[in-house]
Structure formats: structure tokens, C-alpha cells
Amino acid sequence: MKKVKKRLKLLKIRNRYSILLNPFKITKENKLKFKAKSQSKYTLFFFILLKIFYIILLFYIYHLEHKSKLIAKINTFISNNIIKSNYNKIKACLCVIGKNENLYVKEYVTYYKNLGYNHISIYDNNDVNGERFEDVLLDEINSSFVTIQNFRGKSSLHILRGPQCLAFRDCYDRYSKEYDWISFFDFDEFLEVRPMAKNIQEFLANPRYSKCDNIKINFLIYGDNELLYYDNRSVQERFTIPNYRHYSNNIVKSTVRGGLPHNYWKYKCSIHTSYMNVTNCNSEGKIIPHNSGMSPMNHTYAAIKHYYTKSVEEYVNKTKRGDAFVFKGYNPPWKRQRMKTYFMYNNYSVEKEELFKKLFKLNDKVR
Numbered sequence: 001m002k003k004v005k006k007r008l009k010l011l012k013i014r015n016r017y018s019i020l021l022n023p024f025k026i027t028k029e030n031k032l033k034f035k036a037k038s039q040s041k042y043t044l045f046f047f048i049l050l051k052i053f054y055i056i057l058l059f060y061i062y063h064l065e066h067k068s069k070l071i072a073k074i075n076t077f078i079s080n081n082i083i084k085s086n087y088n089k090i091k092a093c094l095c096v097i098g099k100n101e102n103l104y105v106k107e108y109v110t111y112y113k114n115l116g117y118n119h120i121s122i123y124d125n126n127d128v129n130g131e132r133f134e135d136v137l138l139d140e141i142n143s144s145f146v147t148i149q150n151f152r153g154k155s156s157l158h159i160l161r162g163p164q165c166l167a168f169r170d171c172y173d174r175y176s177k178e179y180d181w182i183s184f185f186d187f188d189e190f191l192e193v194r195p196m197a198k199n200i201q202e203f204l205a206n207p208r209y210s211k212c213d214n215i216k217i218n219f220l221i222y223g224d225n226e227l228l229y230y231d232n233r234s235v236q237e238r239f240t241i242p243n244y245r246h247y248s249n250n251i252v253k254s255t256v257r258g259g260l261p262h263n264y265w266k267y268k269c270s271i272h273t274s275y276m277n278v279t280n281c282n283s284e285g286k287i288i289p290h291n292s293g294m295s296p297m298n299h300t301y302a303a304i305k306h307y308y309t310k311s312v313e314e315y316v317n318k319t320k321r322g323d324a325f326v327f328k329g330y331n332p333p334w335k336r337q338r339m340k341t342y343f344m345y346n347n348y349s350v351e352k353e354e355l356f357k358k359l360f361k362l363n364d365k366v367r
Contacts, residue, residue: 016184068177090201092116092137093258095171097123097151100321102131103189105362107234108253109140110185112360115191116199117183121175123167128153174260182206183350184271190305203302204255207283213260213278214289216252216295220244220303224346227311228355235307241304246345249297253304309345312352316359335360 047155094117115147121142122251124133133148140146149170154163168184175182181204185191197203209215221243222341231238243249254273272293280288282295283302319338339356346352356362 004291014364063324077361090181090204091118091179092204092255093118093171093182094120094177094198095123095168095182095184096120096187097125097167098133098187099125099127100317102133104120104187104235105133106136107236108190109137109146110280111190111236113140113145115193116201116256117149118179119145119175121149121171123149123151123163123171124153125151125163125167137362168271172256178261181255181259182258184254185253185304188235188307188310189219189253191302191309192220193302193303194299195301205227206285206301209281210288210303212271212281212285213257214280214291215255215302216273216280216284217283217302217304219249219251219253219301219306220294220298220300221246221248221345222305224290224309224311224315225351228352229311229313235310236305239307239310243345248306248308248345249299250294251293309342312342312355313359314354315321335362 094112097107098279101108105122112120122133122137126132133140133146137146137148141148149167151167152162154166171184172182181200183191191200193200193203193264197206204215222239223243224238224243227238256278260278270293273291279293279300280291282288282298284298284300290293310318315338319335339353339360342356344351
């Protein structure tokens, strides 16, 4: 009896460890067991990898948060300790030439006064018997915030002697020793400094511009908001939709350091930038190796909101008054070209075309 029990026990042990005792003996049951074990191993391996990936992701997110907080602290430190200690010392002047701008000049001057400019020099290029800036800017003139320079009736067919080039040359000669920076903009251009600078002094005091002589700031084009006629709201209230993809956003306007030892526009005229041997930078403070009036679009720290066309009615009036840069003829081919230019900046519609034909007194189609 004892021998039988012992034999049965040995049989049970042998069956239990049969796969170990005879690994080459493959049965259906052994296959299933092996498959289950291998699947469990792969599952465990997958979960281990998933956990490692999760830990790495958490570490990365923490690193990003810590990095952004660190950058914010550095920017705050620069803003509070370096920039604020310097920007009250900076004096900024704005030069602009205009003709028939009395509808817009009050908004323009108020905007740049609130932005922190110390002085605006307006070159009056109106007709001899035309409107006068003094009629709407008397308070600003009396407070010496605005100075009017007499360029009335000036026009030229020669690009180097156009009134705008002459005005910019005169403005730099007149104010370069008195002001640290001088901006050269038009009446349809509104400088926006971003994201942390509160005014023009704080913007210019940033150490990123310490090596710059000429800061080139890109346009940001605004369209007509589908408006046909002028109304008495401000420009920035009426036209609110920027066109971030327009090719003209690669055009720049300049803010130039004062006290440079040469006449900025003495030899070659550009209303957008200097052709002299100065250090040109973009709005990020990165040095640009060329001095063209174009620079790759960059709106990180500043943009010039350019309301080039406004409404159809205002655009037609703008073309009729001529150009402050160089006078152009006012004949039918030129009118058609101006209309085509308008639709390069704005959406086409039949209603706009009909209004153009009416105001320009043309019978042929725009397109």
C-alpha cells in the first residue's frame, strides 16, 4: 500500500514538472501555458515603458513651467531694475509729413502722446491755400508738444528731392542732438510696442537695442473692414482686422538713434530706412546685415499698424491729393492702377467697383 501511494505521488510530481523534465515534449496544454506566460511578460514590459514615458513627460512639463517662470522672472527683473532706471532718461521725437490730414491728425497726435513721445514735428505739405494743421492742433502747439514746419506747396518729380525725403533730412538735422531716438512715420501708421513695454521709452531702453543705430519695425497691414465711406469714428475703431499674411508686412519703417555723425538722408533717399553705414536691427534687436527697406516679417516686440487704404472713399481722396514722396500724374491709366492696388489690400466686391468708377469717373472695369 505504501509503495502504491509513493508511486502515485511520484506520478503527480512528474506531471506537474513534465515541461521542465522533458522540454521537447510539446502538448496543446503546454502551448497555451507558454503563450499565457509570454503575453503576461509583454504586458508587464509595455506597462513599465508606459510608466517611464509618463515620468519623462511629467519631468518635461515641470521643466517647461519652471523655464517659463524663470524667463518671466528675468524679464520682470530687467523691466523693474534695468529698463525703468533708464527709460525716464530717454527722449523720443516723431517726424511726420502730411497733406489733407486734418480729419486724422488729432487722433494721431493723441495716440503718440499717450505712447510717451516727447515731441512731434509735423511737416505741413498742404497746398498754399489749403487746410492748416494749426486749426485742429492749437493746444498741442501752444504746449510745445507739436511743432509745425512749413513745407506747404512743395512737390518734386525727382525722387531725391521729394518733399518727404527733404522733410526727413531736415528733421534729423534739426533734432538729432536734442533727442535720443527719432521715428520717421506717416499719418496712417500707428506704432504698437508689445508685449511688456508700456511706452516708447521703456521699449527703447531695453538692452536688446543697446547696439542698434536703426531699429526697423515691420508693417502690420489693416484692411477696409468692408467700409465704403468715411465716418467720424477714430481710425483704430473703424478698421480692426489685421492681415497677417500680406506681403507688405515685410516693409519696415525706422526709428533712428540721435547724434549719429552723418546726415541720415544726405546721399540717398529712402523713406523706410537708412542707406548709411549704421547698425541696423529688427524689432527683436537682432542685427540685420543689410540696410534695405524690407525685412522678414517680425511682430514679436513691435509692429506698425498700417491703415494704408481705409475705406473706398478715403482711398480715392488720398490718391487725388498726390504723394508726399514724389508727385504722380492723375490720368485714367494711373487711376486704374490705383484701383487695382486697392484690391491687392482688400476684398473685391461689385459695390466697391461701382463706387470707384463713380468717384474716379471711369467707365471701364477695375479688374
